[in-house]
Amino acid sequence: MFTAIKKGRLVSGLVAVSAVVALAGCASSDPLDTTSTSGSSDAASGPIVIGSQAYYSNEIIAEIYAQALEANDIEVTRQFNIGQRDAYLPALESGEVQLFPEYTGNLLQYYEPDTTAKTSDDVYAALAGALPEGLEVLDQSPATDQDSYNVTKEFSEANGVTSLADLSKVTTPLTLGGNSELQTRPYGPDGLKSTYDVTVGFTPIEDSGGPLTIQALKDNTVQLVNIYSADPNIKTSGLVTLADPKGLFLASNVVPLINTDAATPEVTEVINKVSAALTAEDLVDLNSQSVNDQESADTIAKNWLDKVNLF
Amino acid sequence: MNLFVEGFAWIFDPANYSGGQGWIVRLLEQLAYTFGATAIALLIAVPLGYLVGHTGRGRDLAVSFSGGFRALPSLGVLILLGLGLGIGFKAPLLTFVIIAIPPILAGAYAGFEAVDRKTIDAARAVGMTEWQVVTRVEIPLGLPLLIGGIRSSLLQVVATATLAAYVSGGALGVFIFDAFATRNYPEALGASILVTALALVLEGIFALLQKLVVPRGVVAKELKDVRQRSSRPLAAAGVPAQEGK
Numbered sequence: 126m127f128t129a130i131k132k133g134r135l136v137s138g139l140v141a142v143s144a145v146v147a148l149a150g151c152a153s154s155d156p157l158d159t160t161s162t163s164g165s166s167d168a169a170s171g172p173i174v175i176g177s178q179a180y181y182s183n184e185i186i187a188e189i190y191a192q193a194l195e196a197n198d199i200e201v202t203r204q205f206n207i208g209q210r211d212a213y214l215p216a217l218e219s220g221e222v223q224l225f226p227e228y229t230g231n232l233l234q235y236y237e238p239d240t241t242a243k244t245s246d247d248v249y250a251a252l253a254g255a256l257p258e259g260l261e262v263l264d265q266s267p268a269t270d271q272d273s274y275n276v277t278k279e280f281s282e283a284n285g286v287t288s289l290a291d292l293s294k295v296t297t298p299l300t301l302g303g304n305s306e307l308q309t310r311p312y313g314p315d316g317l318k319s320t321y322d323v324t325v326g327f328t329p330i331e332d333s334g335g336p337l338t339i340q341a342l343k344d345n346t347v348q349l350v351n352i353y354s355a356d357p358n359i360k361t362s363g364l365v366t367l368a369d370p371k372g373l374f375l376a377s378n379v380v381p382l383i384n385t386d387a388a389t390p391e392v393t394e395v396i397n398k399v400s401a402a403l404t405a406e407d408l409v410d411l412n413s414q415s416v417n418d419q420e421s422a423d424t425i426a427k428n429w430l431d432k433v434n435l436f
Numbered sequence: 437m438n439l440f441v442e443g444f445a446w447i448f449d450p451a452n453y454s455g456g457q458g459w460i461v462r463l464l465e466q467l468a469y470t471f472g473a474t475a476i477a478l479l480i481a482v483p484l485g486y487l488v489g490h491t492g493r494g495r496d497l498a499v500s501f502s503g504g505f506r507a508l509p510s511l512g513v514l515i516l517l518g519l520g521l522g523i524g525f526k527a528p529l530l531t532f533v534i535i536a537i538p539p540i541l542a543g544a545y546a547g548f549e550a551v552d553r554k555t556i557d558a559a560r561a562v563g564m565t566e567w568q569v570v571t572r573v574e575i576p577l578g579l580p581l582l583i584g585g586i587r588s589s590l591l592q593v594v595a596t597a598t599l600a601a602y603v604s605g606g607a608l609g610v611f612i613f614d615a616f617a618t619r620n621y622p623e624a625l626g627a628s629i630l631v632t633a634l635a636l637v638l639e640g641i642f643a644l645l646q647k648l649v650v651p652r653g654v655v656a657k658e659l660k661d662v663r664q665r666s667s668r669p670l671a672a673a674g675v676p677a678q679e680g681k
Contacts, residue, residue, distance in 0.1 A: 209616075211619060302523075302604075304613070304617055305601070305610060305613050305614040305617065306614055306617035306618050308614075309618065328523065328604050329601065329604055329610065329613070329614075330523055330602075330603065330604050331601060331602040331603075331604075331613050332515070332602065336515070336519055337515060337518050337519060337523060337602075337603055340518070340519050340522065340523075341522060341523045341604070344522045344523075346522055346523055346524070
Protein backbone atom coordinates (compact mmCIF):
# COMPACT_ATOMS: atom_id res chain seq x y z
CA MET A 126 0.00 0.00 0.00
CA PHE A 127 2.83 2.34 0.79
CA THR A 128 4.51 1.73 -2.51
CA ALA A 129 1.25 2.55 -4.19
CA ILE A 130 1.10 5.88 -2.40
CA LYS A 131 4.72 6.60 -3.22
CA LYS A 132 4.13 5.80 -6.84
CA GLY A 133 1.16 8.13 -6.84
CA ARG A 134 3.29 10.88 -5.40
CA LEU A 135 6.03 10.27 -7.89
CA VAL A 136 3.58 10.50 -10.74
CA SER A 137 1.99 13.69 -9.47
CA GLY A 138 5.44 15.13 -8.87
CA LEU A 139 6.41 14.35 -12.43
CA VAL A 140 3.20 15.87 -13.72
CA ALA A 141 3.84 19.05 -11.74
CA VAL A 142 7.42 19.33 -12.95
CA SER A 143 6.53 18.77 -16.57
CA ALA A 144 3.72 21.28 -16.27
CA VAL A 145 6.17 23.89 -15.02
CA VAL A 146 8.56 23.08 -17.84
CA ALA A 147 5.75 23.34 -20.34
CA LEU A 148 4.65 26.66 -18.87
CA ALA A 149 8.18 28.00 -18.94
CA GLY A 150 8.36 27.00 -22.56
CA CYS A 151 5.24 28.97 -23.35
CA ALA A 152 6.46 31.93 -21.39
CA SER A 153 9.74 32.30 -23.22
CA SER A 154 7.98 33.95 -26.12
CA ASP A 155 5.43 36.72 -26.15
CA PRO A 156 2.10 34.98 -25.47
CA LEU A 157 0.34 37.20 -27.95
CA ASP A 158 2.89 36.87 -30.69
CA THR A 159 1.23 35.59 -33.83
CA THR A 160 3.76 33.48 -35.62
CA SER A 161 1.45 32.28 -38.33
CA THR A 162 0.38 34.73 -40.94
CA SER A 163 -2.32 32.58 -42.42
CA GLY A 164 -4.25 35.52 -43.74
CA SER A 165 -3.41 36.58 -47.20
CA SER A 166 -2.16 40.13 -47.63
CA ASP A 167 -3.27 40.08 -51.20
CA ALA A 168 -6.27 42.15 -50.27
CA ALA A 169 -7.55 43.34 -53.58
CA SER A 170 -8.50 39.87 -54.73
CA GLY A 171 -10.50 38.36 -51.86
CA PRO A 172 -13.27 39.77 -49.67
CA ILE A 173 -12.24 42.49 -47.22
CA VAL A 174 -12.03 41.19 -43.64
CA ILE A 175 -13.68 43.48 -41.09
CA GLY A 176 -12.98 43.04 -37.41
CA SER A 177 -14.44 44.50 -34.22
CA GLN A 178 -13.66 44.66 -30.52
CA ALA A 179 -15.71 42.66 -28.06
CA TYR A 180 -17.59 45.89 -27.30
CA TYR A 181 -21.16 46.14 -28.52
CA SER A 182 -20.82 49.70 -29.81
CA ASN A 183 -17.71 48.83 -31.78
CA GLU A 184 -19.45 45.84 -33.29
CA ILE A 185 -22.33 48.03 -34.47
CA ILE A 186 -19.92 50.36 -36.27
CA ALA A 187 -18.12 47.38 -37.81
CA GLU A 188 -21.47 46.04 -38.99
CA ILE A 189 -22.26 49.43 -40.54
CA TYR A 190 -18.94 49.32 -42.44
CA ALA A 191 -19.76 45.81 -43.60
CA GLN A 192 -23.26 46.60 -44.82
CA ALA A 193 -22.12 49.84 -46.47
CA LEU A 194 -19.45 47.97 -48.42
CA GLU A 195 -21.89 45.23 -49.34
CA ALA A 196 -24.34 47.83 -50.59
CA ASN A 197 -21.59 48.91 -52.99
CA ASP A 198 -20.94 45.35 -54.20
CA ILE A 199 -17.72 44.89 -52.26
CA GLU A 200 -17.43 41.45 -50.67
CA VAL A 201 -16.76 41.35 -46.93
CA THR A 202 -15.96 38.76 -44.27
CA ARG A 203 -16.90 39.52 -40.66
CA GLN A 204 -14.44 38.67 -37.85
CA PHE A 205 -16.14 40.35 -34.91
CA ASN A 206 -15.49 40.21 -31.16
CA ILE A 207 -11.72 39.97 -31.28
CA GLY A 208 -11.11 41.64 -27.92
CA GLN A 209 -8.13 43.71 -26.93
CA ARG A 210 -5.78 45.77 -29.11
CA ASP A 211 -2.97 43.37 -28.23
CA ALA A 212 -4.87 40.66 -30.04
CA TYR A 213 -6.19 42.44 -33.09
CA LEU A 214 -3.57 45.03 -34.03
CA PRO A 215 -0.97 42.39 -35.00
CA ALA A 216 -3.69 40.69 -37.04
CA LEU A 217 -4.37 43.97 -38.85
CA GLU A 218 -0.70 44.49 -39.59
CA SER A 219 -0.36 41.00 -41.02
CA GLY A 220 -3.51 41.44 -43.08
CA GLU A 221 -5.56 38.70 -41.44
CA VAL A 222 -8.02 41.44 -40.54
CA GLN A 223 -8.10 44.46 -42.82
CA LEU A 224 -10.61 47.02 -41.57
CA PHE A 225 -11.42 47.87 -37.98
CA PRO A 226 -13.42 50.65 -36.28
CA GLU A 227 -11.09 52.39 -33.84
CA TYR A 228 -10.97 55.44 -31.57
CA THR A 229 -8.33 58.08 -32.30
CA GLY A 230 -7.30 58.96 -28.74
CA ASN A 231 -7.12 55.45 -27.35
CA LEU A 232 -5.35 54.16 -30.44
CA LEU A 233 -2.79 56.98 -30.30
CA GLN A 234 -2.21 56.26 -26.62
CA TYR A 235 -1.54 52.62 -27.49
CA TYR A 236 1.30 53.54 -29.85
CA GLU A 237 2.47 56.68 -28.04
CA PRO A 238 1.67 56.45 -24.34
CA ASP A 239 3.33 59.81 -23.67
CA THR A 240 1.52 61.79 -26.34
CA THR A 241 0.72 65.42 -25.55
CA ALA A 242 -1.96 65.79 -28.23
CA LYS A 243 -5.38 66.48 -26.70
CA THR A 244 -7.79 68.03 -29.17
CA SER A 245 -9.56 66.07 -31.83
CA ASP A 246 -7.53 67.47 -34.76
CA ASP A 247 -4.16 67.23 -33.00
CA VAL A 248 -4.84 63.63 -32.04
CA TYR A 249 -5.82 62.70 -35.58
CA ALA A 250 -2.69 64.34 -36.99
CA ALA A 251 -0.45 62.66 -34.41
CA LEU A 252 -2.08 59.31 -35.04
CA ALA A 253 -1.21 59.35 -38.75
CA GLY A 254 2.46 59.61 -37.79
CA ALA A 255 2.30 57.05 -35.01
CA LEU A 256 0.85 54.12 -36.95
CA PRO A 257 3.22 51.32 -37.94
CA GLU A 258 4.04 50.50 -41.55
CA GLY A 259 1.14 48.90 -43.36
CA LEU A 260 -1.64 50.54 -41.35
CA GLU A 261 -3.45 53.79 -42.04
CA VAL A 262 -6.55 55.61 -40.86
CA LEU A 263 -9.28 56.94 -43.11
CA ASP A 264 -11.21 60.15 -42.28
CA GLN A 265 -12.28 60.43 -38.67
CA SER A 266 -15.94 60.69 -37.79
CA PRO A 267 -17.47 63.52 -35.73
CA ALA A 268 -18.79 60.81 -33.38
CA THR A 269 -16.72 60.42 -30.23
CA ASP A 270 -16.56 57.69 -27.65
CA GLN A 271 -14.13 58.80 -25.01
CA ASP A 272 -13.59 58.74 -21.29
CA SER A 273 -15.74 61.20 -19.35
CA TYR A 274 -16.38 61.91 -15.68
CA ASN A 275 -19.97 61.78 -14.53
CA VAL A 276 -21.86 62.61 -11.33
CA THR A 277 -25.46 62.10 -10.28
CA LYS A 278 -27.93 64.86 -10.96
CA GLU A 279 -28.49 65.25 -7.19
CA PHE A 280 -24.77 65.73 -6.60
CA SER A 281 -24.55 68.19 -9.47
CA GLU A 282 -27.44 70.28 -8.14
CA ALA A 283 -26.47 70.11 -4.47
CA ASN A 284 -22.91 71.26 -5.16
CA GLY A 285 -23.44 73.41 -8.21
CA VAL A 286 -21.09 71.27 -10.25
CA THR A 287 -21.34 71.04 -14.04
CA SER A 288 -17.66 71.10 -14.96
CA LEU A 289 -14.52 69.45 -13.67
CA ALA A 290 -13.29 72.94 -12.72
CA ASP A 291 -16.25 73.27 -10.30
CA LEU A 292 -15.11 70.20 -8.35
CA SER A 293 -12.41 72.14 -6.52
CA LYS A 294 -15.18 74.04 -4.68
CA VAL A 295 -16.69 70.85 -3.28
CA THR A 296 -15.76 70.48 0.37
CA THR A 297 -16.86 66.88 1.01
CA PRO A 298 -14.30 64.16 0.18
CA LEU A 299 -14.58 62.82 -3.37
CA THR A 300 -13.92 59.30 -4.56
CA LEU A 301 -13.47 58.40 -8.19
CA GLY A 302 -14.67 55.01 -9.46
CA GLY A 303 -13.47 53.25 -12.59
CA ASN A 304 -11.40 50.36 -13.92
CA SER A 305 -8.19 49.85 -11.97
CA GLU A 306 -6.00 51.10 -14.82
CA LEU A 307 -7.62 54.53 -14.45
CA GLN A 308 -5.53 55.02 -11.33
CA THR A 309 -2.35 55.22 -13.39
CA ARG A 310 -3.78 56.89 -16.51
CA PRO A 311 -2.73 60.52 -17.19
CA TYR A 312 -6.37 61.61 -16.79
CA GLY A 313 -6.79 59.68 -13.53
CA PRO A 314 -6.53 61.08 -9.98
CA ASP A 315 -3.10 62.61 -10.67
CA GLY A 316 -4.35 64.39 -13.79
CA LEU A 317 -7.36 65.77 -11.88
CA LYS A 318 -4.97 67.14 -9.28
CA SER A 319 -2.55 68.74 -11.70
CA THR A 320 -5.10 70.05 -14.21
CA TYR A 321 -7.99 71.09 -11.99
CA ASP A 322 -6.47 71.03 -8.48
CA VAL A 323 -9.07 68.47 -7.38
CA THR A 324 -8.04 65.79 -4.89
CA VAL A 325 -9.93 62.51 -5.18
CA GLY A 326 -9.65 59.04 -3.68
CA PHE A 327 -9.89 56.04 -5.97
CA THR A 328 -12.02 52.89 -5.92
CA PRO A 329 -11.43 50.29 -8.64
CA ILE A 330 -14.60 48.82 -10.16
CA GLU A 331 -13.82 46.55 -13.08
CA ASP A 332 -16.94 46.68 -15.22
CA SER A 333 -15.87 49.61 -17.43
CA GLY A 334 -18.60 52.01 -16.38
CA GLY A 335 -21.25 49.29 -16.36
CA PRO A 336 -24.10 48.64 -13.94
CA LEU A 337 -21.87 48.07 -10.88
CA THR A 338 -20.18 51.42 -11.41
CA ILE A 339 -23.50 53.23 -11.79
CA GLN A 340 -24.88 51.44 -8.73
CA ALA A 341 -21.84 52.51 -6.68
CA LEU A 342 -22.44 56.09 -7.82
CA LYS A 343 -26.10 55.95 -6.81
CA ASP A 344 -25.16 54.39 -3.46
CA ASN A 345 -22.77 57.32 -3.01
CA THR A 346 -19.89 54.87 -2.43
CA VAL A 347 -18.17 56.89 -5.14
CA GLN A 348 -19.12 60.41 -6.24
CA LEU A 349 -17.43 60.54 -9.63
CA VAL A 350 -17.28 57.78 -12.24
CA ASN A 351 -15.58 57.25 -15.58
CA ILE A 352 -18.06 56.22 -18.30
CA TYR A 353 -17.58 56.31 -22.06
CA SER A 354 -19.29 59.38 -23.44
CA ALA A 355 -21.38 57.40 -25.94
CA ASP A 356 -22.84 55.15 -23.24
CA PRO A 357 -26.64 55.50 -23.27
CA ASN A 358 -26.70 54.77 -19.51
CA ILE A 359 -25.52 58.33 -18.89
CA LYS A 360 -28.90 59.52 -20.11
CA THR A 361 -31.09 56.71 -18.82
CA SER A 362 -29.57 56.86 -15.32
CA GLY A 363 -29.88 60.64 -15.19
CA LEU A 364 -26.17 61.33 -14.83
CA VAL A 365 -24.45 64.62 -15.52
CA THR A 366 -21.29 64.53 -17.63
CA LEU A 367 -18.88 67.16 -16.36
CA ALA A 368 -17.42 69.53 -18.92
CA ASP A 369 -13.66 69.39 -19.48
CA PRO A 370 -12.65 72.98 -20.33
CA LYS A 371 -8.92 72.42 -19.82
CA GLY A 372 -8.71 69.28 -21.95
CA LEU A 373 -7.90 66.63 -19.35
CA PHE A 374 -9.20 63.87 -21.58
CA LEU A 375 -7.75 62.91 -24.89
CA ALA A 376 -10.33 63.42 -27.65
CA SER A 377 -11.30 60.08 -29.13
CA ASN A 378 -13.23 60.11 -32.38
CA VAL A 379 -14.41 57.03 -34.20
CA VAL A 380 -11.93 56.31 -36.98
CA PRO A 381 -11.59 53.44 -39.47
CA LEU A 382 -8.21 51.72 -39.19
CA ILE A 383 -7.30 49.90 -42.37
CA ASN A 384 -4.52 47.74 -43.76
CA THR A 385 -2.89 49.72 -46.57
CA ASP A 386 -3.29 46.85 -49.03
CA ALA A 387 -7.04 46.91 -48.52
CA ALA A 388 -7.43 50.69 -48.85
CA THR A 389 -8.57 50.76 -52.44
CA PRO A 390 -10.20 53.99 -53.69
CA GLU A 391 -13.65 52.30 -53.71
CA VAL A 392 -13.39 51.11 -50.12
CA THR A 393 -11.98 54.45 -48.97
CA GLU A 394 -14.80 56.39 -50.59
CA VAL A 395 -17.56 54.25 -49.09
CA ILE A 396 -16.11 54.23 -45.57
CA ASN A 397 -15.36 57.97 -45.59
CA LYS A 398 -18.98 58.67 -46.47
CA VAL A 399 -20.10 56.56 -43.53
CA SER A 400 -17.71 58.32 -41.14
CA ALA A 401 -18.86 61.75 -42.24
CA ALA A 402 -22.50 60.83 -41.66
CA LEU A 403 -22.05 59.29 -38.20
CA THR A 404 -22.63 61.99 -35.57
CA ALA A 405 -22.08 61.82 -31.83
CA GLU A 406 -25.85 61.78 -31.21
CA ASP A 407 -26.21 58.96 -33.73
CA LEU A 408 -23.67 56.87 -31.87
CA VAL A 409 -25.42 57.31 -28.51
CA ASP A 410 -28.67 56.44 -30.23
CA LEU A 411 -27.19 53.31 -31.84
CA ASN A 412 -25.80 52.21 -28.48
CA SER A 413 -29.14 52.85 -26.85
CA GLN A 414 -30.88 50.57 -29.35
CA SER A 415 -28.47 47.84 -28.36
CA VAL A 416 -28.53 48.34 -24.58
CA ASN A 417 -32.12 49.43 -24.02
CA ASP A 418 -33.98 47.81 -26.90
CA GLN A 419 -31.79 44.70 -27.16
CA GLU A 420 -31.65 45.00 -30.95
CA SER A 421 -28.98 43.04 -32.83
CA ALA A 422 -26.01 44.87 -34.38
CA ASP A 423 -27.26 43.70 -37.77
CA THR A 424 -30.66 45.37 -37.40
CA ILE A 425 -29.29 48.54 -35.82
CA ALA A 426 -26.76 48.98 -38.62
CA LYS A 427 -29.37 48.37 -41.29
CA ASN A 428 -31.81 50.88 -39.77
CA TRP A 429 -29.15 53.55 -39.51
CA LEU A 430 -27.98 53.07 -43.10
CA ASP A 431 -31.60 53.26 -44.26
CA LYS A 432 -32.04 56.47 -42.30
CA VAL A 433 -28.96 58.30 -43.59
CA ASN A 434 -29.60 56.94 -47.09
CA LEU A 435 -26.03 57.24 -48.38
CA PHE A 436 -26.05 54.61 -51.07
CA MET B 437 13.62 38.08 -21.32
CA ASN B 438 11.73 35.00 -20.33
CA LEU B 439 8.28 36.10 -19.18
CA PHE B 440 8.27 33.44 -16.49
CA VAL B 441 11.44 34.90 -14.98
CA GLU B 442 9.91 38.37 -15.19
CA GLY B 443 6.87 37.07 -13.31
CA PHE B 444 9.09 35.92 -10.43
CA ALA B 445 11.05 39.16 -10.60
CA TRP B 446 7.76 41.02 -10.14
CA ILE B 447 6.99 38.94 -7.04
CA PHE B 448 10.35 39.60 -5.41
CA ASP B 449 10.45 43.33 -6.11
CA PRO B 450 9.97 45.05 -2.71
CA ALA B 451 7.97 47.81 -4.40
CA ASN B 452 5.37 45.17 -5.27
CA TYR B 453 5.02 43.36 -1.97
CA SER B 454 5.29 46.04 0.70
CA GLY B 455 2.73 48.61 1.80
CA GLY B 456 -1.04 48.78 1.72
CA GLN B 457 -1.18 48.19 -2.04
CA GLY B 458 1.48 45.46 -2.02
CA TRP B 459 0.82 41.80 -2.62
CA ILE B 460 1.35 40.73 0.98
CA VAL B 461 -1.76 42.67 2.00
CA ARG B 462 -3.63 41.37 -1.05
CA LEU B 463 -2.55 37.81 -0.26
CA LEU B 464 -3.90 38.17 3.26
CA GLU B 465 -7.17 39.46 1.80
CA GLN B 466 -7.27 36.42 -0.47
CA LEU B 467 -6.75 34.17 2.57
CA ALA B 468 -9.37 36.06 4.56
CA TYR B 469 -11.93 35.49 1.80
CA THR B 470 -10.93 31.84 1.57
CA PHE B 471 -11.15 31.02 5.25
CA GLY B 472 -14.01 33.41 5.96
CA ALA B 473 -16.21 32.00 3.22
CA THR B 474 -15.30 28.40 4.06
CA ALA B 475 -16.01 28.96 7.77
CA ILE B 476 -19.46 30.41 7.06
CA ALA B 477 -20.14 27.60 4.61
CA LEU B 478 -19.14 25.07 7.29
CA LEU B 479 -21.65 26.52 9.75
CA ILE B 480 -24.41 26.15 7.18
CA ALA B 481 -23.49 22.98 5.31
CA VAL B 482 -22.20 20.66 8.04
CA PRO B 483 -25.34 20.54 10.23
CA LEU B 484 -27.45 20.26 7.11
CA GLY B 485 -25.27 17.51 5.64
CA TYR B 486 -25.22 15.58 8.90
CA LEU B 487 -28.98 15.81 9.16
CA VAL B 488 -29.39 14.49 5.64
CA GLY B 489 -26.74 11.82 6.15
CA HIS B 490 -28.11 10.59 9.46
CA THR B 491 -31.80 10.53 8.65
CA GLY B 492 -31.46 9.82 4.92
CA ARG B 493 -34.23 12.35 4.39
CA GLY B 494 -33.88 15.01 1.74
CA ARG B 495 -31.02 13.14 0.17
CA ASP B 496 -32.22 13.70 -3.38
CA LEU B 497 -32.61 17.39 -2.69
CA ALA B 498 -29.13 17.62 -1.21
CA VAL B 499 -27.60 15.77 -4.14
CA SER B 500 -29.26 17.92 -6.76
CA PHE B 501 -28.59 21.09 -4.79
CA SER B 502 -24.92 20.40 -4.34
CA GLY B 503 -24.63 19.36 -7.97
CA GLY B 504 -26.56 22.29 -9.36
CA PHE B 505 -24.87 24.96 -7.29
CA ARG B 506 -21.46 23.82 -8.46
CA ALA B 507 -22.48 24.86 -11.95
CA LEU B 508 -23.29 28.48 -11.02
CA PRO B 509 -21.10 30.95 -12.88
CA SER B 510 -19.21 32.76 -10.13
CA LEU B 511 -18.76 36.05 -11.95
CA GLY B 512 -22.47 36.26 -12.77
CA VAL B 513 -23.42 35.63 -9.14
CA LEU B 514 -20.86 38.19 -8.02
CA ILE B 515 -22.19 40.93 -10.30
CA LEU B 516 -25.78 40.19 -9.35
CA LEU B 517 -24.96 40.35 -5.64
CA GLY B 518 -22.76 43.39 -6.21
CA LEU B 519 -25.72 45.24 -7.69
CA GLY B 520 -27.75 44.46 -4.59
CA LEU B 521 -25.14 44.82 -1.86
CA GLY B 522 -23.00 47.52 -3.45
CA ILE B 523 -19.29 47.34 -4.11
CA GLY B 524 -16.87 46.22 -1.42
CA PHE B 525 -16.20 42.93 0.34
CA LYS B 526 -19.77 41.77 1.09
CA ALA B 527 -20.83 40.63 -2.38
CA PRO B 528 -17.63 38.63 -3.00
CA LEU B 529 -17.77 37.03 0.43
CA LEU B 530 -21.36 35.91 -0.08
CA THR B 531 -20.51 34.63 -3.56
CA PHE B 532 -17.66 32.56 -2.18
CA VAL B 533 -19.90 31.16 0.58
CA ILE B 534 -22.28 30.00 -2.14
CA ILE B 535 -19.38 28.38 -3.98
CA ALA B 536 -18.04 26.74 -0.82
CA ILE B 537 -21.30 25.16 0.37
CA PRO B 538 -21.84 22.34 -2.18
CA PRO B 539 -18.59 20.40 -1.69
CA ILE B 540 -18.86 20.63 2.11
CA LEU B 541 -22.51 19.58 2.05
CA ALA B 542 -21.65 16.63 -0.18
CA GLY B 543 -18.72 15.69 2.04
CA ALA B 544 -20.84 15.83 5.18
CA TYR B 545 -23.70 13.62 4.00
CA ALA B 546 -21.50 11.30 1.97
CA GLY B 547 -19.32 10.80 5.05
CA PHE B 548 -22.35 9.63 7.03
CA GLU B 549 -23.67 7.50 4.22
CA ALA B 550 -20.38 5.74 3.72
CA VAL B 551 -20.39 4.38 7.27
CA ASP B 552 -21.09 0.64 7.09
CA ARG B 553 -24.67 -0.07 8.18
CA LYS B 554 -23.33 -3.05 10.18
CA THR B 555 -21.20 -0.69 12.25
CA ILE B 556 -24.22 1.47 13.06
CA ASP B 557 -26.35 -1.54 13.89
CA ALA B 558 -23.60 -2.75 16.18
CA ALA B 559 -23.47 0.65 17.88
CA ARG B 560 -27.21 0.52 18.50
CA ALA B 561 -26.92 -3.08 19.71
CA VAL B 562 -24.46 -2.12 22.42
CA GLY B 563 -27.00 0.45 23.62
CA MET B 564 -25.81 3.73 22.17
CA THR B 565 -28.38 6.49 21.92
CA GLU B 566 -29.06 8.17 18.57
CA TRP B 567 -26.92 11.09 19.69
CA GLN B 568 -24.06 8.77 20.61
CA VAL B 569 -24.35 7.02 17.27
CA VAL B 570 -23.95 10.40 15.58
CA THR B 571 -21.14 11.78 17.70
CA ARG B 572 -19.13 8.61 18.38
CA VAL B 573 -19.64 6.58 15.25
CA GLU B 574 -20.85 8.59 12.29
CA ILE B 575 -18.92 11.83 12.80
CA PRO B 576 -15.49 10.23 13.40
CA LEU B 577 -15.92 7.69 10.61
CA GLY B 578 -17.26 10.30 8.21
CA LEU B 579 -14.59 12.86 9.01
CA PRO B 580 -12.17 11.95 6.20
CA LEU B 581 -14.86 12.58 3.60
CA LEU B 582 -15.89 15.85 5.25
CA ILE B 583 -12.30 17.05 5.30
CA GLY B 584 -12.14 16.10 1.64
CA GLY B 585 -15.15 18.31 1.01
CA ILE B 586 -13.64 21.21 2.94
CA ARG B 587 -10.41 20.74 1.02
CA SER B 588 -12.17 21.02 -2.29
CA SER B 589 -14.15 24.09 -1.09
CA LEU B 590 -11.00 25.86 0.03
CA LEU B 591 -9.29 25.12 -3.22
CA GLN B 592 -12.18 26.44 -5.23
CA VAL B 593 -12.56 29.61 -3.19
CA VAL B 594 -8.87 30.41 -3.07
CA ALA B 595 -8.75 30.21 -6.85
CA THR B 596 -11.97 32.16 -7.38
CA ALA B 597 -11.25 34.90 -4.82
CA THR B 598 -9.36 36.78 -7.54
CA LEU B 599 -12.77 37.84 -8.83
CA ALA B 600 -13.36 40.00 -5.74
CA ALA B 601 -11.39 42.80 -7.38
CA TYR B 602 -14.11 43.11 -10.01
CA VAL B 603 -16.39 44.75 -7.46
CA SER B 604 -13.67 46.61 -5.63
CA GLY B 605 -13.25 43.84 -3.05
CA GLY B 606 -9.43 43.70 -3.08
CA ALA B 607 -7.40 40.42 -2.94
CA LEU B 608 -4.88 39.25 -5.53
CA GLY B 609 -7.20 39.79 -8.49
CA VAL B 610 -6.42 43.52 -8.22
CA PHE B 611 -3.08 42.88 -9.90
CA ILE B 612 -4.51 40.61 -12.55
CA PHE B 613 -7.24 43.01 -13.64
CA ASP B 614 -4.83 45.93 -13.59
CA ALA B 615 -2.13 44.02 -15.45
CA PHE B 616 -4.35 43.06 -18.34
CA ALA B 617 -5.61 46.60 -18.78
CA THR B 618 -2.11 48.05 -18.77
CA ARG B 619 -0.46 45.16 -20.65
CA ASN B 620 1.85 44.46 -17.72
CA TYR B 621 2.14 40.69 -18.26
CA PRO B 622 4.87 40.08 -15.68
CA GLU B 623 2.46 41.51 -13.09
CA ALA B 624 -0.37 39.25 -14.29
CA LEU B 625 1.89 36.22 -14.22
CA GLY B 626 3.40 37.14 -10.84
CA ALA B 627 -0.04 37.44 -9.25
CA SER B 628 -1.16 34.19 -10.89
CA ILE B 629 1.90 32.41 -9.52
CA LEU B 630 1.01 33.67 -6.05
CA VAL B 631 -2.56 32.38 -6.35
CA THR B 632 -1.28 29.02 -7.61
CA ALA B 633 1.27 28.75 -4.81
CA LEU B 634 -1.38 29.61 -2.23
CA ALA B 635 -3.70 26.94 -3.63
CA LEU B 636 -0.95 24.31 -3.64
CA VAL B 637 0.07 25.07 -0.04
CA LEU B 638 -3.53 24.84 1.18
CA GLU B 639 -4.02 21.65 -0.79
CA GLY B 640 -0.90 20.13 0.74
CA ILE B 641 -1.92 21.01 4.29
CA PHE B 642 -5.39 19.58 3.88
CA ALA B 643 -4.21 16.44 2.10
CA LEU B 644 -2.08 15.77 5.16
CA LEU B 645 -4.92 16.62 7.51
CA GLN B 646 -7.23 14.27 5.65
CA LYS B 647 -4.82 11.39 6.27
CA LEU B 648 -4.40 12.29 9.92
CA VAL B 649 -8.10 12.28 10.76
CA VAL B 650 -8.69 8.65 9.84
CA PRO B 651 -9.46 7.03 13.22
CA ARG B 652 -6.63 4.78 14.33
CA GLY B 653 -8.72 1.66 14.85
CA VAL B 654 -10.04 2.00 11.36
CA VAL B 655 -6.60 2.18 9.81
CA ALA B 656 -5.47 -0.94 11.67
CA LYS B 657 -8.54 -2.84 10.60
CA GLU B 658 -8.21 -1.81 7.02
CA LEU B 659 -4.62 -2.90 6.86
CA LYS B 660 -5.48 -6.36 8.14
CA ASP B 661 -8.37 -7.45 6.03
CA VAL B 662 -7.82 -5.52 2.90
CA ARG B 663 -8.65 -8.58 0.80
CA GLN B 664 -11.83 -9.45 2.58
CA ARG B 665 -13.72 -6.27 1.90
CA SER B 666 -17.41 -6.58 1.38
CA SER B 667 -18.74 -5.25 -1.86
CA ARG B 668 -19.75 -2.07 -0.02
CA PRO B 669 -16.79 0.23 0.32
CA LEU B 670 -15.75 0.71 3.92
CA ALA B 671 -16.10 4.28 5.01
CA ALA B 672 -13.22 3.65 7.18
CA ALA B 673 -10.70 3.75 4.45
CA GLY B 674 -10.92 7.50 4.37
CA VAL B 675 -10.87 7.35 0.64
CA PRO B 676 -13.52 9.54 -0.94
CA ALA B 677 -15.30 6.87 -2.89
CA GLN B 678 -16.91 9.43 -5.16
CA GLU B 679 -13.74 11.21 -6.07
CA GLY B 680 -12.35 8.08 -7.64
CA LYS B 681 -8.92 8.35 -6.13
